[in-house]
Amino acid sequence: MLAELLATGASGEMLPTLAKNLGVFVLAIMLGFEVIVKVPPTLHTPLMSGSNAISGITIVGALLIAGAHFEGHPWINVVFGFLAVMFAMINVVGGFVVTDRMLAMFKRK
Amino acid sequence: MNFSVLFGLLAQTEPNPTTHQAAALMTKAAEQAEHAAQALQHAAQASRFGVVDFFVYLAYLIAAMLFVFGLKRLSSPRTARNGNIIAGVGMLIAIVVTLLDQHIVGFGTIIAGAIVGGAIGLIAAKKVPMTGMPEMVALFNGSGGAASAVVALAEYWRGKPADLPGDTALTIGLSILIGMVTLTGSVLAFAKLRGTSIRGVRLGNPLAFAGQHYANFLALGVVFILVILLGYTPGAQWAVVIIFILATLLGITLVSPIGGADMPVVVSLLNSYSGLAACATGFVLNNAGLIISGALVGASGLILTNIMCKAMDRSLLNVLAGGFGQDIAAAGSTQAQEGLTVRKMDAEEAAMVLEAAQSVVIVPGYGMAVAQAQHVVAEMAEFLREKGIDVKFAIHPVAGRMPGHMNVLLAEANVDYELLHDLELNSEMPQIDVALIIGANDVVNPSARDDPSSQIYGMPIFDVDKCKTVMVCKRSLNPGFAGIQNPLFFKENTTMLFGDAKQMITDILRALKEG
Numbered sequence: 247m248l249a250e251l252l253a254t255g256a257s258g259e260m261l262p263t264l265a266k267n268l269g270v271f272v273l274a275i276m277l278g279f280e281v282i283v284k285v286p287p288t289l290h291t292p293l294m295s296g297s298n299a300i301s302g303i304t305i306v307g308a309l310l311i312a313g314a315h316f317e318g319h320p321w322i323n324v325v326f327g328f329l330a331v332m333f334a335m336i337n338v339v340g341g342f343v344v345t346d347r348m349l350a351m352f353k354r355k
Numbered sequence: 356m357n358f359s360v361l362f363g364l365l366a367q368t369e370p371n372p373t374t375h376q377a378a379a380l381m382t383k384a385a386e387q388a389e390h391a392a393q394a395l396q397h398a399a400q401a402s403r404f405g406v407v408d409f410f411v412y413l414a415y416l417i418a419a420m421l422f423v424f425g426l427k428r429l430s431s432p433r434t435a436r437n438g439n440i441i442a443g444v445g446m447l448i449a450i451v452v453t454l455l456d457q458h459i460v461g462f463g464t465i466i467a468g469a470i471v472g473g474a475i476g477l478i479a480a481k482k483v484p485m486t487g488m489p490e491m492v493a494l495f496n497g498s499g500g501a502a503s504a505v506v507a508l509a510e511y512w513r514g515k516p517a518d519l520p521g522d523t524a525l526t527i528g529l530s531i532l533i534g535m536v537t538l539t540g541s542v543l544a545f546a547k548l549r550g551t552s553i554r555g556v557r558l559g560n561p562l563a564f565a566g567q568h569y570a571n572f573l574a575l576g577v578v579f580i581l582v583i584l585l586g587y588t589p590g591a592q593w594a595v596v597i598i599f600i601l602a603t604l605l606g607i608t609l610v611s612p613i614g615g616a617d618m619p620v621v622v623s624l625l626n627s628y629s630g631l632a633a634c635a636t637g638f639v640l641n642n643a644g645l646i647i648s649g650a651l652v653g654a655s656g657l658i659l660t661n662i663m664c665k666a667m668d669r670s671l672l673n674v675l676a677g678g679f680g681q682d683i684a685a686a687g688s689t690q691a692q693e694g695l696t697v698r699k700m701d702a703e704e705a706a707m708v709l710e711a712a713q714s715v716v717i718v719p720g721y722g723m724a725v726a727q728a729q730h731v732v733a734e735m736a737e738f739l740r741e742k743g744i745d746v747k748f749a750i751h752p753v754a755g756r757m758p759g760h761m762n763v764l765l766a767e768a769n770v771d772y773e774l775l776h777d778l779e780l781n782s783e784m785p786q787i788d789v790a791l792i793i794g795a796n797d798v799v800n801p802s803a804r805d806d807p808s809s810q811i812y813g814m815p816i817f818d819v820d821k822c823k824t825v826m827v828c829k830r831s832l833n834p835g836f837a838g839i840q841n842p843l844f845f846k847e848n849t850t851m852l853f854g855d856a857k858q859m860i861t862d863i864l865r866a867l868k869e870g
């Protein structure tokens with residue numbers, strides 16, 4: 247059944263791809279719960295800023311737009327690409343640096 | 356990756372026509388075109404398992420794995436810093452692999468965006484004071500949402516929208532929705548946290564027009580219908596525009612009814628949204644690495660949101676409905692009402708009480724952050740500890756304006772993290788000699804425990820009233836964020852230290868050193 251759907255091409259591809267991605271999503275959320283529940287309250291602020299940096303993974307999408315050449319709409323990849331890379335870089339650089347700054351302060355006497 | 360192109364080329368080079376057999380040629384060409392199209396389709400499927408693709412996919416998975424390892428190391432302050440670096444390495448791998456992608460043909464825009472964004476992020480991260488961390492995290496959340504929305508918009512218009520596959524168009528719609536709600540919601544949360552006023556209206560207060568919740572539901576419903584519609588007719592550009600506008604407004608109207616004191620919940624929730632926005636981008640690009648990373652952040656934000664809600668004994672819906680509490684505007688009266696008596700003390704007397712104690716618990720709240728008193732508080736705690744007094748800090752999960760806010764401030768002031776305790780400290784309260792409350796109110800309000808008619812009844816509190824002596828350092832008798840009078844102030848074993856927290860603790864420290 248699945249193979250048939252795959253073989254029908256574009257229209258049939260939609261479901262398996264979406265389903266596969268949803269499966270990855272659900273498992274990753276569950277993994278996230280297991281890992282993050284163990285973070286102590288003392289580190290909740292660094293957890294937020296650190297996870298903020300991780301959500302900067304959108305940079306992947308941003309780079310693919312800023313570096314591409316869109317036929318017909320060259321201004322879209324320049325304007326949108328610039329904005330996307332800028333916003334994602336704020337997250338990535340700012341997130342990791344500020345988290346490191348905070349974590350460096352957590353010391354034992 | 357480009358097998359499809361290869362097949363196409365092969366199909367084109369094969370024919371060897373002569374001009375005399377035009378008709379036969381036409382049919383042959385048509386047949387070949389059909390074969391080529393089939394080959395393309397097969398190639399399109401084969402290309403999903405191409406060697407290059409496989410390694411790129413592997414690299415994204417490795418990046419996601421490093422994020423998980425990094426987050427795992429956040430389970431202890433000893434390993435946390437190293438964990439953050441591991442996550443950073445994961446990000447570097449993801450970025451490098453993407454830059455090697457053959458679809459990237461120009462680097463001008465990338466370099467410009469990276470320099471501007473990197474500089475903004477670096478300067479903000481280096482300069483922000485620890486008290487300003489909630490505002491900064493709010494802005495970073497917003498920037499994550501913005502990146503996701505912009506990527507989705509660009510993906511929509513990169514070719515002919517009508518040619519987009521249905522699932523891509525659908526996830527683009529979702530991505531715009533989550534991204535824009537995160538962006539405008541975060542900017543408003545930032546303004547609320549900063550205490551911004553527009554034309555005399557404090558944004559930190561709950562602000563709502565009549566029927567705002569219904570309007571929000573309606574708008575959300577319309578957006579979801581349009582997102583589904585986009586899945587069926589990807590060419591509907593007007594739907595994308597309406598989704599964009601409604602999502603932009605929704606970010607504002609969803610956050611505006613929520614009071615300043617509930618910001619820890621909102622910031623946590625927006626943190627979760629920024630992760631889900633990255634997830635949505637992963638669905639648009641069909642990239643498991645993004646989906647996993649975004650889901651980790653989404654889960655993290657949800658856990659924090661849940662902890663915040665539990666710490667206030669309120670449901671998420673109740674918090675989101677808003678209208679709870681007013682942001683305190685000005686210093687109020689220090690006179691007790693209704694014939695209740697308040698005992699006052701000055702710094703010298705307070706120092707004597709502290710010196711005579713064997714155990715002291717300090718309960719810091721947002722007031723300590725506002726007064727920037729963390730350093731002098733830490734210094735006083737250190738002084739008392741050197742005298743052999745057992746000093747602990749009791750930090751409520753919702754103290755401050757974001758999860759863990761007080762802990763970071765005290766870590767900045769060089770307080771050993773082993774001294775920072777959670778609600779579990781309650782079991783020790785009856786044995787503690789002195790509880791010193793600095794700029795906290797609702798989290799030590801016994802009404803939450805004893806008075807079923809109280810608005811905050813059920814909220815877990817520190818039972819400081821069970822300590823032998825309670826000292827409350829506060830500017831006035833003004834009620835806290837919840838707008839509720841605190842009976843703790845009028846108990847027999849409570850004394851008030853009226854004044855600015857920084858000034859008062861500085862005076863106490865001076866008296867301690869002199870005495």
